[in-house]
Amino acid sequence: MIKNAGKAADRGNKWANNSFDAVMSALQQDIAFGRLKPRERLVEEELSERFLVGRHIIRAAFKELEHAGLIRRRQNRGAIVNDYSTEEVDELYDVRTILQHQAAQRIQLPAAPDLIVRLRGLNDTYVHRGQAGDLDAASVANDTFHQVIFSACRNRQLAHLIQQYWVKTAAIHCYAIANPALAEKSRQEHFQMIDAMESGDRVSFETLTVQHMQPALQAFKAAHGGWHSQARES
Amino acid sequence: MIKNAGKAADRGNKWANNSFDAVMSALQQDIAFGRLKPRERLVEEELSERFLVGRHIIRAAFKELEHAGLIRRRQNRGAIVNDYSTEEVDELYDVRTILQHQAAQRIQLPAAPDLIVRLRGLNDTYVHRGQAGDLDAASVANDTFHQVIFSACRNRQLAHLIQQYWVKTAAIHCYAIANPALAEKSRQEHFQMIDAMESGDRVSFETLTVQHMQPALQAFKAAHGGWHSQARES
DNA sequence: GTCAACGAAATTGTTGACAGAACTGAGGAC
DNA sequence: GTCCTCAGTTCTGTCAACAATTTCGTTGAC
Numbered sequence: 001m002i003k004n005a006g007k008a009a010d011r012g013n014k015w016a017n018n019s020f021d022a023v024m025s026a027l028q029q030d031i032a033f034g035r036l037k038p039r040e041r042l043v044e045e046e047l048s049e050r051f052l053v054g055r056h057i058i059r060a061a062f063k064e065l066e067h068a069g070l071i072r073r074r075q076n077r078g079a080i081v082n083d084y085s086t087e088e089v090d091e092l093y094d095v096r097t098i099l100q101h102q103a104a105q106r107i108q109l110p111a112a113p114d115l116i117v118r119l120r121g122l123n124d125t126y127v128h129r130g131q132a133g134d135l136d137a138a139s140v141a142n143d144t145f146h147q148v149i150f151s152a153c154r155n156r157q158l159a160h161l162i163q164q165y166w167v168k169t170a171a172i173h174c175y176a177i178a179n180p181a182l183a184e185k186s187r188q189e190h191f192q193m194i195d196a197m198e199s200g201d202r203v204s205f206e207t208l209t210v211q212h213m214q215p216a217l218q219a220f221k222a223a224h225g226g227w228h229s230q231a232r233e234s
Numbered sequence: 235m236i237k238n239a240g241k242a243a244d245r246g247n248k249w250a251n252n253s254f255d256a257v258m259s260a261l262q263q264d265i266a267f268g269r270l271k272p273r274e275r276l277v278e279e280e281l282s283e284r285f286l287v288g289r290h291i292i293r294a295a296f297k298e299l300e301h302a303g304l305i306r307r308r309q310n311r312g313a314i315v316n317d318y319s320t321e322e323v324d325e326l327y328d329v330r331t332i333l334q335h336q337a338a339q340r341i342q343l344p345a346a347p348d349l350i351v352r353l354r355g356l357n358d359t360y361v362h363r364g365q366a367g368d369l370d371a372a373s374v375a376n377d378t379f380h381q382v383i384f385s386a387c388r389n390r391q392l393a394h395l396i397q398q399y400w401v402k403t404a405a406i407h408c409y410a411i412a413n414p415a416l417a418e419k420s421r422q423e424h425f426q427m428i429d430a431m432e433s434g435d436r437v438s439f440e441t442l443t444v445q446h447m448q449p450a451l452q453a454f455k456a457a458h459g460g461w462h463s464q465a466r467e468s
Numbered sequence: 469g470t471c472a473a474c475g476a477a478a479t480t481g482t483t484g485a486c487a488g489a490a491c492t493g494a495g496g497a498c
Numbered sequence: 499g500t501c502c503t504c505a506g507t508t509c510t511g512t513c514a515a516c517a518a519t520t521t522c523g524t525t526g527a528c
Contacts, residue, residue, distance in 0.1 A: 043508090043509070044510070045510095054481095054482060054484090055483095055510095056290070056482075056483085057482095059510090059511090063294060063297065063298070064297070064301065067298070067301060075490095076488080076489045076490060076510055077489090077491090077509090077510080078509070088390075091390060091391040091392070092391055095389065095391045095395065098332065098333075098336045098392075102332050155328055156322075156325060157326055157329045158325065158329050158332075161329060277478090277479070277480095278479075278480070279478095279479075279480095288512060288513060289513095290513080293480090293481090309481085309519085310480055310481075310518080310520055311479090311480080312479070312480070469528105470527105470528090473524105473525090473527095474523105474524085474526095475525095476521105476522085476523085477520105478519105478521075479518105480517105480518085481516105481517080481518070482515105482516080483514105483517090484513105484515090485514090486512085486514100487510105487512075488511080489509085489511090490507105490508085490509080490510090491507085491508075491509090492505105492506080493504105493506085493507100494503105494504090494505090494506100495505100496501105496502090496503080497500105497501090497502080498501085498502100
């Protein structure tokens, strides 16, 4: 019993290397970057042979993606990529605002030096990849940047929840990265956030954390506003 | 195209009558009421013949329960009922406090008369079933009571999230219902909450909403405090 | 008596095939 | 010309058997 404790602990917790995880992240990215467009149909067997995995894995991934709110399923009718109505987008961002504001309040400021170093490194990657036009890598760096920040909130449940809603709205904020003006604003705010964390300026940090979400939301609503909320079932 | 819109809408959204849903809610209740105890092993084939369904349905249910945080799985080693460490319990209740407080702020007060009527009805059931010792039915009424309240927060995402965390901590607050003193306090607070909603006393309502969670948390921590956080892997 | 290696039992992960529901398009009635 | 009906096709949901892994009990060496 006792010797097993150590043996089990060193093997790690998230049993990775699974084809399931690969499928999940691939589909998540495809949806986030718009390679799979809203209302597009997802066929199990098609994906099954694309990823070279059994159909049951695709099925499991669909269940998880549905739970995450990225796709929609109906019995015997398959899965389609979800497109949020305007109201849903507002509600999602309302929730994100709540969660991120609360998380920001729980982060110890001024932040530890090694955290600052890590964030500056990630942000450098984000800036350089973004300016080089490598949106894919920039997006990954951006994801990690925010995840690292919110992981410092000293509440793993809260951090996990923020991550969950980050994925839910990935299609929205990835949409904004492609816009040069918005991307530049995003980069500036990142620098300001790090500075605020380093100096311990809690008010600025919390304000930045919340306002940082707005440009993507506004751009998305301006682009997709008004026409697709009544076309729910087809 | 156009005629399909109406046809699809009237069929309803949550395709129920699935054996999957039956298995899910049965297992959720078993865990919540402690019929399945923490660290207890769940064997696929066992449940498969208990519920008279294929093993793949049990498998899918496990995946969902794992995602909900009610069970824990490791590759080729099956599933066990999750027991939260003291820190996790604190974090979960911190998140619930955030969510429910924010939801309470978003509810329109004074509440609509038909909402009040509905809540009084549900609470009557809760009180009577609880005093009759029918904890199962009382718990269902209690679930519905709070779900109806938070569904009035005009943010479906937020309401859904609260429901999600309600399920996560079901084993904790169901534990409290069994305690007569705590149950009595719970009943009193329900009446006070309804009164505050009816009269539009927002301060009282928000305070009650948050404090209503505390007794169960304290009782649980007092009962399970301190000994099982280091015994994670066995 | 303790410990390690081995083999059997139990349990999970995977595959392929089959049944049933929903979509598609042609043919016929009005 | 429009609408309805009815097969054919496509896709999802379900099932049973197979393969791989872990766990548990036994044996044997020291």
